[in-house]
Amino acid sequence: EAGVTQFPSHSVIEKGQTVTLRCDPISGHDNLYWYRRVMGKEIKFLLHFVKESKQDESGMPNNRFLAERTGGTYSTLKVQPAELEDSGVYFCASSQNPTGGYGYTFGSGTRLTVV
């Protein structure tokens, strides 16, 4: 079974540019989550999809972040325009059923550096 795949693994962009991160969940997993870790801080929840619907987007920091999951398969997270404080590692996770975190499989993350 393929795991959760994220790409790119690393992205360096200039402040003001746009970046799109992609996550391919495990096939058949309806639940998809985005988390982020900024330097020196904890990994924090961004949002949760159930199929193509946003179940909870309470962790999205501001309207420069847009997440989509068209067709309920892969998901994209777009940052536009990027700011320096957006630098960090963005993790995606998926699960077959909504769980309290014990059923998640995480991807390896996308390391975003905004300069």
Add this chain to the structure above:
Amino acid sequence: QKEVEQDPGPLSVPEGAIVSLNCTYSNSAFQYFMWYRQYSRKGPELLMYTYSSGNKEDGRFTAQVDKSSKYISLFIRDSQPSDSATYLCAMSWRDDKIIFGKGTRLHILP
């Protein structure tokens, strides 16, 4: 007050020693308690989870939850160099988002 407190370390112990990692938390609504292991440049990997209070053992790993003290622990017996990683405690209410601790960097010295 942070919801979850975890000493970031680093913690260095000799091979074969017993390792004790722990977290405290403030929200009594947490029901699920997890320990994730994260190797460099990889995503978190679930190591142990416990529902409510009690102990759980899996091989060399034991997780303990004391809800009355809002304190959770992970013990690693017979530690190996391959156990060197960052260990993250994590908690949640139900089928909800996870709240992570900062993680403790652990080094097992050969």
